[in-house]
Amino acid sequence: DVKVTQSSRYLVKRTGEKVFLECVQDMDHENMFWYRQDPGLGLRLIYFSYDVKMKEKGDIPEGYSVSREKKERFSLILESASTNQTSMYLCASSLTGLGYTFGSGTRLTVV
Amino acid sequence: RKEVEQDPGPFNVPEGATVAFNCTYSNSASQSFFWYRQDCRKEPKLLMSVYSSGNEDGRFTAQLNRASQYISLLIRDSKLSDSATYLCVVGRIYNQGGKLIFGQGTELSVKP
Numbered sequence: 001d002v003k004v005t006q007s008s009r010y011l012v013k014r015t016g017e018k019v020f021l022e023c024v025q026d027m028d029h030e031n032m033f034w035y036r037q038d039p040g041l042g043l044r045l046i047y048f049s050y051d052v053k054m055k056e057k058g059d060i061p062e063g064y065s066v067s068r069e070k071k072e073r074f075s076l077i078l079e080s081a082s083t084n085q086t087s088m089y090l091c092a093s094s095l096t097g098l099g100y101t102f103g104s105g106t107r108l109t110v111v
Numbered sequence: 112r113k114e115v116e117q118d119p120g121p122f123n124v125p126e127g128a129t130v131a132f133n134c135t136y137s138n139s140a141s142q143s144f145f146w147y148r149q150d151c152r153k154e155p156k157l158l159m160s161v162y163s164s165g166n167e168d169g170r171f172t173a174q175l176n177r178a179s180q181y182i183s184l185l186i187r188d189s190k191l192s193d194s195a196t197y198l199c200v201v202g203r204i205y206n207q208g209g210k211l212i213f214g215q216g217t218e219l220s221v222k223p
Contacts, residue, residue, distance in 0.1 A: 031208045040119070042198070042215030043155070050208030058210075090154055096204075100211060102154035 003027075004093050006103035013110050019078040021106050023091030031094040032074035034058075034066065036087040037105075043090065049074055081110045114138055115214035117199050123220045128189050132217045134182040134199030141212075143202035144175050146184050148195045149216065155198055158184075189221045 007022035025032065033048040035058075045058030047066040055066050063085060067075040074093075078085055086109050092100040117134045124130050136144075144161035159166065161173040161182055172185040182199055199214035 033210065035213075040215065042113075043213040045210060045212070048208070048210055094209075096209060099157065100155075102156070104154050 004091055004101050004103040006089075006091050006106050008106050009104065011106055011108045013078075013081050013108065015082060015110055017078075017081045017110075019081045019108070019110075021076040021078075021089055021091075021108070023074045023076070023093075023103055024072050025074075025093035025101070026072065027093070027095070027101075028071065029093040029095050030071070031096070032068065033092045033094070033100070034064075034074065034076045035090045035092065036060070037090060038087050046076065081108075083110050086110045112137060113215070114212050115199055115201055117214040117217045119215055119217060121218040121220055123222060124189055125222055126189060126191060128221075129185065129187050130189055130219060131186075132184045132197055132199070132219075134184075134214055136180050136182070136199075136201045136212075138201070138203070138212075139180065141180075141201040141203055144182050145200040145202065145211070146171075146173055146182075147198040147200055147213070149198060150195050155213075158197070186219075189219075191221050191223065194219055194221045 004025045034046045035043040037043045049055045049068045065077045089106045091103040115136045146158040147155040148158040149155040161175045165174045170187045174183045196216040196218045198216045202211045
């Protein structure tokens with residue numbers, strides 16, 4: 001089974017901090033994705049990547065950046081965390097871009 | 112307007128009931144269709160793909176109407192363990208990859 005591992009289950013950060021959310025997959029998938037999930041809004045795509053060093057903006061990239069230096073690792077960066085970035089962050093990977101496997105999520109609270 | 116729209120519910124049904132979820136999508140370029148299930152405080156997991164011919168997996172039946180851009184999920188003989196949020200999902204391939212667009216989910220609560 002594909003495993004997608006997110007480094008932290010719960011995270012509390014202060015406003016203005018730089019925050020790194022890490023995601024690692026073990027099945028050599030080309031495609032990796034970062035979503036955030038908020039009540040009433042569902043999952044919204046932040047950034048995705050279809051190859052090493054490649055990245056594409058999703059629907060809500062503002063305030064975020066990403067890094068994909070190695071195929072198995074896709075990092076989401078909050079340059080200066082704000083309270084409106086408090087959310088559940090979900091990483092996913094896929095061979096084709098369609099059949100996703102999700103990580104267990106990181107619940108980030110910015111205070 | 113959201114690209115994928117679902118009734119958020121909640122749907123509260125007794126055990127053994129049949130329940131139907133509906134979903135519409137706005138982008139006719141969507142190429143693939145899925146239902147995902149998400150348990151409370153867990154990640155979404157693929158429940159089933161949806162094909163134009165309709166498809167069934169045990170108590171679950173999914174239908175797709177491309178002309179109307181409409182997707183449905185029918186759950187028969189519902190169990191307590193079916194309680195979850197059901198996400199309607201459409202997929203598009205472009206560039207060198209693809210991506211999924213999620214509806215906001217329909218919450219189902221099955222009561223004894």
